[in-house]
Structures are given as structure tokens and as C-alpha cells.
Amino acid sequence: MKHLAVALFALCLASPVAAQDSFTVTFDAGNYGTMIEGEITGTGYADYRLSAAGGQTMFAELEVAGTDGHGSVYFNILPPGSDDVAIFIGSTEGRTAQLTLPEDGTYTLRVYQMGNDRDAGATSAFRVDLSIQ
Numbered sequence: 001m002k003h004l005a006v007a008l009f010a011l012c013l014a015s016p017v018a019a020q021d022s023f024t025v026t027f028d029a030g031n032y033g034t035m036i037e038g039e040i041t042g043t044g045y046a047d048y049r050l051s052a053a054g055g056q057t058m059f060a061e062l063e064v065a066g067t068d069g070h071g072s073v074y075f076n077i078l079p080p081g082s083d084d085v086a087i088f089i090g091s092t093e094g095r096t097a098q099l100t101l102p103e104d105g106t107y108t109l110r111v112y113q114m115g116n117d118r119d120a121g122a123t124s125a126f127r128v129d130l131s132i133q
Contacts, residue, residue, distance in 0.1 A: 001007075018059075025049065033131030036109075037125070040113055041094055042120070042122065051107075056101050058098070062075050067122060069123075071117070074095065075112070075128065076089050078110060082108070
């Protein structure tokens with residue numbers, strides 16, 4: 001029994017963990033937007049953080065640039081201080097967002113996969129056209 005417990009513990013340590021990447025988005029002087037390019041695999045996700053003021057408009061449009069799955073890539077927008085509660089949910093609202101931001105602070109655009117792409121470990125490349133005005 002002791003050997004079984006040790007084996008199960010070792011298996012838990014060896015289990016894969018979802019990759020999470022986090023990036024800070026800044027705009028070049030005089031610009032209000034940028035193109036983000038990235039890649040995600042399986043249950044991994046990528047967070048893009050940017051500062052904005054309440055009342056500004058955020059525009060984001062996601063395009064799947066390539067995949068070895070079905071291209072089930074979406075993004076959510078999380079407000080400052082969010083505990084994973086989004087103000088935009090791409091899987092239900094689509095791959096284009098245009099919203100007036102409710103408060104000052106750091107917003108997070110989270111890109112992720114759903115369905116079989118997520119579960120099967122598919123890799124998808126993406127581009128996000130992102131701007132704040």
C-alpha cells in the first residue's frame with residue numbers, strides 16, 4: 001500500500017500543467033493600437049495586460065492564423081481586479097469586441113481554446129488587432 005501511495009504521488013508531480021503566458025501590451029508613441037501575435041496549446045492560455053481609462057473604447061478582433069485542430073480559439077476581457085470574471089466572453093459573443101471600459105486600471109485580454117482543441121492538446125496560432133481610443 002505504501003508503494004502505491006508513493007507511485008500515485010509521483011504521478012501527480014509528473015502530470016502536465018497548463019501553460020499560462022502573460023504579456024504587457026504597450027502602444028508606440030502616437031499610436032492607439034497594435035497587432036498581437038501568439039500561439040497556444042491545449043489548456044494553456046495567454047494573458048495580455050494593458051492599462052486604460054474608464055470611458056475609453058477597447059476594440060479587439062481575433063483571427064486564427066493556423067491550427068492543427070479546429071481553430072476553437074476565443075478571448076475574454078477581464079476588468080481591473082477581476083477574479084476571472086469577464087466583461088466580454090468570446091465563446092458566446094464572438095471574435096470581435098468593442099466596448100466602453102467601465103473604470104481606470106489594468107485590463108486583461110485572455111486568449112484560450114475550447115472543446116476538442118483544448119482537450120486534445122491542439123496548437124493554434126492567432127492574431128489579435130487591439131486598440132484603445
